[in-house]
Amino acid sequence: MGQKCTDPFIYLDYNATAPVRPEAVAATTASLAAVGNASSVHTAGRDAASTVDQARERVAALLGCLPNELIFTSGATEANNLAIRSAATHGRSLVVSAVEHPAVSEAAAAVANSVAGKVYTIGVHRDGTLRLDELEEALAASPVLVSVMAANNETGVLNNLDLVVRLAHEAGALVHSDATQLVGRLPIDLSKLRLDLLSLSGHKFGAPQGVGALFARRGTVPAIRPLAYGGGHERGRRPGTLNVPGIAGLGAAAQAARRDLEQEAARIKVLRDRFETEVMTAVPGTRRNGHPDQRLPGVSSLTFDGLPADALLAAMPGLAASEGSACSSGALEPSHVLLAMGLSRDEADCTIRFSLGHATTADDIDRAVRCVTYATHLVRAALHPNTTTTAPAHSGGQEGTRRHDA
Template sequence: MVQTGTAIVYLDYNATAPIRPEALAATTTALRTVGNASSAHGPGQEAAYAVDRARAQVATLLGCAANELIFTSGATEANNLAIRSAAGPGCDLVVSAVEHPAVSEAAAEVAAHAGGTVHTIGVYRDGTLRLDELEEALSARPALVSIMAANNETGVLNDLDLVVKLSHEAGTLVHSDATQLVGRLPIDLRKLQLDALSLSGHKFGAPQGVGGLFVRRDTALAIRPLAYGGGHERGQRPGTLNVPGIVGLGAAADAAACHLDQEMVRVRLLRDRFETAVMTALPGTRRNGHPDLRLPGVSSLTFDGLPADAVLAAMPALAASEGSACSSGALEPSRVLLAMGLTRDEADCTIRFSLGYATTTVDIDDAAHHVIDAARRVRAALYPNTTTTASGLAGGQEGQRRHDA
């Protein structure tokens, strides 16, 4: 069980993963070491060496060259850096309807200032990309296509190989926000010909506040810094390097690369065990997103007629997330789920459970117990005259088959 200070089962890895022991040890050591990586003296050069080693570790995880990486504060900054670098007079941009706001809002801002257009590609009910709409948008010769590798709410995976192929044939550059995929599934940027890719370390066990942007060395995407004031990161991201964070990122990348094959199989089995237990005990519960084309550790479940906030409040010993996002202080239905065709009521009844490298079988069994108990208590409070019957179980299973079709 993840150590959170209290006996809480932690299933919110898509928000942030617990720091890996290797990353914690490396970061702590770096925090005790004095040295600015830009300084020419001994301590400064030791810091620079530590940064170079971390850059090589991250490059190994991604399958790219170390000099193709720019360290940032995280994926939000990396997304903005990539998208703003594509800006030009009248430029059009392409994003999907289920992108993180760090992509969709950056694209809207860039296009508005450039006098261009953002083409938004829809998704099917299972969350997969409508490639016919992508092909239509590419006919406008956009400057950049930005499509996420894996969705943060449902875990649904996009076919980036095909996105790259179609985009490059149309003469368009391609960026991907791979925040949720890096460190959880294999990726080889020597084969996947993306022009740029964003990552955030805390999703796979690095400290919060550090990430990076991969930029292919032979791409036509010319990176323009978001800020000015120094020659750090080859002039593409000025500012004193966060040496402890970068060192922790490298250690997390190294650990993830070493254990990736075993972790993704183990985590997928745990997720399936959790879903089977919950969906068997709670008829009418529906799984969102493609059943197979998704991250191994993500489960988006809609609890028929049960508000997500009520279910979460009824299980304080379990950390998970609503299928909604807080916007301007008001809770709004998830844009992702609405784009997939769920109603507002269904979106409001959806919870995302995400697990990862430190999740155990005990965690999963405890989590299923908490969810089943909370859902039954909420249902009893909201619908006191309703009982579950054998026919209800059959109806719930049939509803799931229709939903997955």
């Protein structure tokens, strides 16, 4: 039956936020101990500006872009809004996928409304991958911008950005990607992947919360239209005094992530696969959501047949996981991502996202499996007190009983 979650706490919610890396703590702390506005010309100001420049170079190295193609922001939400607002023009349409984060879908809707444009929403298959036929149909309307996330925040499903970029550019559209969940977890090279705009948040890969960046390709993106006014910071594209300590932490986290990116991804994938296999074996009826291979190495979306996610999470207070996006926690509506993939409302309500990362250990996984198994038995017993759970573990492969059709 597994066992209760006991100390130490098990953290499997990296898609909400990752633990801050030691390198980022050190860089942020050192910057906090210093003084100086990066826009000032005295020695302290120049030292702060040097810290910002170094961080910009480190983030650029992680992305494979030029340092002057980066604009520091408060995170991906601001970067998404900045990108979409800057790309939109009067009367032109925008294209987004049905599984985008609200920071993209709601921004696109607001911008389209303000310029008398239209938003085309492209669906996804049961496995969470894009419906390319719908993308091609939307591109026939000559949109100004296509915004497709690099990796889904709930399922980890990866999009074929190379193909999206090729199709969109052939139609004359710019391409933006919310790469919040991808950056720092899998390699990306913007010198080869010809995205026009890309957003990221540092706290997803070990930087402090509240700092991120927008990549805007030099020479191909129209002038960035700031969301606020009142200063010439970031070359006039994002006014406001720079968050030097946060930016220092972002740079340090980027450098640390880049150092062993591929090795860490492989290690985390092994842990994720073991977690899924053992949980689906121990808990009959458990199903995995999303493409089995085309996904982030550390994300596992599991549907527990007939077991409400909120009850399961309450039964394992020593384990951090999520019903879906942390930004929508507490919402009464089920996940729009899972519904777009064809899950029923009941299935979506019985789904938990587990996400692993740089500090996850094999012991964490061993204890998490026991904890989840115990919670499922506890909740099932509470829901069906007169029923004995003796069903055999599923043996039909890693997806459980659900098919994930392409």
